[in-house]
Amino acid sequence: MKVEEFNKNLDNIQQTANELSGTHEIPFAEILSAEFMQKYSDMDTFDDFLKAGNFCINSKKDWENIPDIQLDKHVKQYTDFSTWADMLTEATQYYLMSKLQF
Numbered sequence: 001m002k003v004e005e006f007n008k009n010l011d012n013i014q015q016t017a018n019e020l021s022g023t024h025e026i027p028f029a030e031i032l033s034a035e036f037m038q039k040y041s042d043m044d045t046f047d048d049f050l051k052a053g054n055f056c057i058n059s060k061k062d063w064e065n066i067p068d069i070q071l072d073k074h075v076k077q078y079t080d081f082s083t084w085a086d087m088l089t090e091a092t093q094y095y096l097m098s099k100l101q102f
Contacts, residue, residue: 026095028046029045029046029047030095031088031091031092031095032046032049032087032088032091033046033091033094033095033098034046035098036091036094036095037049040079040080040081040087040090040091041078041079041080042078042079043078043079049074049078049079052074052078053070053071053074053078055074068084071084072084075087
């Protein structure tokens, strides 16, 4: 890799990091991308994951009304994770790394 190309890539990473800094609301479907779901679960998409658990999510309130124990059980059954918190943490890291092109 030439120095100019390396510097350009470094500049792109810095710009993306600046765009990602601060507080953002990113939809679950974006953080839990099809690529992530296929890598870490038995499902192709986050929507498939929700459907398999008979979760009907039309609002933030619907999401908040799912008991943690029920969601954790579903995560444990269909993914490589033990809890929803573990899955979301890994998905967030995966999302950030993909945005930073690592």
